[in-house]
Amino acid sequence: MTSQRFALVLHGGAGVLAERSYQKEVDHMRALAERSRDMLGDGMAALDVVEAIVYELEISGLYVAGKGSSPNTDNRYELDAAIMDGETRNAGAVAAMEGFVSPIHAARKVMETTPHVMLAGWGANKLAEKAGLERVEDPDSYYTPAAVPDNRPYATGTVGCVALDRDGRLAAATSTGGTLKKTPGRVGDCPLIGAGTWADQEVALSCTGQGEFFIRSLAAGTAAARVRYLHESPEEACRWALKDVKRLGGDGGIIAVGRDGRVAFPYNSQGMKCAVLHADGRITSGVQEQS
Numbered sequence: 001m002t003s004q005r006f007a008l009v010l011h012g013g014a015g016v017l018a019e020r021s022y023q024k025e026v027d028h029m030r031a032l033a034e035r036s037r038d039m040l041g042d043g044m045a046a047l048d049v050v051e052a053i054v055y056e057l058e059i060s061g062l063y064v065a066g067k068g069s070s071p072n073t074d075n076r077y078e079l080d081a082a083i084m085d086g087e088t089r090n091a092g093a094v095a096a097m098e099g100f101v102s103p104i105h106a107a108r109k110v111m112e113t114t115p116h117v118m119l120a121g122w123g124a125n126k127l128a129e130k131a132g133l134e135r136v137e138d139p140d141s142y143y144t145p146a147a148v149p150d151n152r153p154y155a156t157g158t159v160g161c162v163a164l165d166r167d168g169r170l171a172a173a174t175s176t177g178g179t180l181k182k183t184p185g186r187v188g189d190c191p192l193i194g195a196g197t198w199a200d201q202e203v204a205l206s207c208t209g210q211g212e213f214f215i216r217s218l219a220a221g222t223a224a225a226r227v228r229y230l231h232e233s234p235e236e237a238c239r240w241a242l243k244d245v246k247r248l249g250g251d252g253g254i255i256a257v258g259r260d261g262r263v264a265f266p267y268n269s270q271g272m273k274c275a276v277l278h279a280d281g282r283i284t285s286g287v288q289e290q291s
């Protein structure tokens with residue numbers, strides 16, 4: 001591999017509806033991957049890059065995260081997000097948070113301004129308010145939930161990003177509106193460190209799919225442990241974790257980047273919207289497997 005020594009993968013959710021075109025999302029993700037090449041090329045830290053990319057995904061309204069989130073059964077928008085710095089293993093997360101444009105910015109505030117890893121509900125809202133984060137004044141006019149067929153059991157539009165920067169640091173970030181028609185207070189895998197999001201000095205990962213199964217299989221943490229202790233490649237480790245998710249009855253996808261710049265983006269759902277900045281400088285994007 002002719003290495004530029006940085007790489008990044010971003011996703012817009014696992015599972016696609018066969019009858020729908022995702023060209024708009026793919027073009028958007030590709031443009032972000034191109035932007036990330038400049039950011040990482042300029043020496044920006046992986047942690048800042050994953051936060052910036054996930055923020056762009058959140059405000060686009062194209063995914064089931066941030067602006068594109070769907071309401072729960074009480075018609076309220078409760079959002080989850082997590083960010084993790086592989087170098088220090090510092091992490092921050094918010095769960096069932098309401099009323100703010102960027103859950104990923106709030107997760108970073110949890111990481112940097114509190115001694116905690118996760119704040120939930122009104123505590124997360126309070127922190128975001130104190131930090132002066134941008135508010136959603138009128139949820140009904142701000143959010144643009146996608147029309148999803150009634151028989152669809154869960155939404156698959158979580159967003160995430162993993163990056164390796166020029167200095168060899170890894171980071172991961174994930175943000176979601178959660179599953180479709182979820183119960184008030186339901187929290188998925190995305191903000192749970194080790195379930196939907198993880199980064200250490202070996203690998204960074206972000207998951208998407210039916211969160212309950214990713215929690216029960218501790219998907220991201222297990223894949224990371226396989227890289228660390230079994231010396232598997234990110235690809236092998238993620239495929240193993242997805243098999244475990246499948247064994248429990250779920251499906252989805254995982255994006256990962258290792259400290260050597262090797263990327264992985266396997267899924268066992270119908271597809272996964274994603275874009276990849278490979279360590280050799282190539283950018284690929286799509287809703288199905290790309291090499």
Ligand code: ASP
Pocket residue numbers: 013014064155156157158176177178179187188189190196207208209210211212
């Ligand atoms: N994993 C997310 C959740 O369960 C959903 C998704 O990936 O779209 O909240």
